[in-house]
Amino acid sequence: MTTTPIADQVADLREKVAEQLPAEALKVFGAEQAELAVAEPPSGIAEPGTPMPDASLLDVRSRPVTLDQARAGRPAVVVFYRGAWCPYCNLALRTYQRELVAELDERGVVMIAVSPQKPDGSLGIVEANDLTYTVLSDPGNRIGRALGIVT
Template sequence: MTSTNPTIAERVELMHQSTADQIPGPALTAFSAEQADLASHGLPESVAQAGTAMPDADLLDVHGNPTSLYAALAGRPAVLVIYRGAWCPYCNLALRAYQEQLVPALTGRGIGLIALSPQKPDGSLTMAEKNDLTFTVLSDPGNRIARGLGVLTAPTDQVREAQRSLGLDLATLNADNGYGLPMPTVLIIDADKTIRWIDVHPNYATRSETTDILIALDLLD
């Protein structure tokens, strides 16, 4: 039984229970195998470490206007959430939880919240509107930030076929018309653009819990 303030893991479990019969067997098998494979491989050796500089990149806001990560940081500390896209149900659950549970805490501390994905700007706008997000949502064409952090991956041919069977083609959704996807990642970035904390989830069915992010912030104070 979930609490009145459910964790992301609890939300995911409820979603799995309610959608288990809605996804065709072959597609479900492909996704489950992908998640298990990603989990078994663990973190890539190239993942950025705390204490290193946060890479910058040219980005797009929800209206397609050019910006950059450093411009979005605006010289203040921030939590950066790197997600896959508005099409990803796990991403929707996570960002909704962050809006409900993380935004109030960060606002009181004067810390910004930014969400970043490789999707086109209209996908970012959809994500923001669908989940009533009040924080900044940006697009990273070509996954420049994910590549710089060492968290870039891509679905296998089998998974792409399973996605297409459900009417999903990443090449039409990603801003660079490619198939690259970031591993879901949350970072705490200092005002001087130094990474203070990084939490990477190779298995995209799991995410950084709000409590873990807040504990990390407390430990860094």
């Protein structure tokens, strides 16, 4: 299978977005990206090896589940995304499905995506992107806040 690096996919998406947005919006986004590129990492971000916090989450059918339950005793790759409305998130989640999930599965590792959006948004992203891995909602971004990754 020939794959396109995610960085190249993002660059293509950026070009398409730039054609659709007003110049003043692009200027604001560009300024924010420039600030982020030179900024120090925020304090309070979890360090490698920090145990993953757990919380009561919701699956795509609004049923309560924890990360520990979703893992079912297996190691996991947990990714965080903003929501179904984010084109960059959709691109990444599709790429994970296409290029990562089968490899993880072969190794007994489960993939889990977490977002603060409501379960119906999570269901929508699963259906729109044909995702086979677990997608969970974290109302209030509790796990993201505990890890220090909410901006």
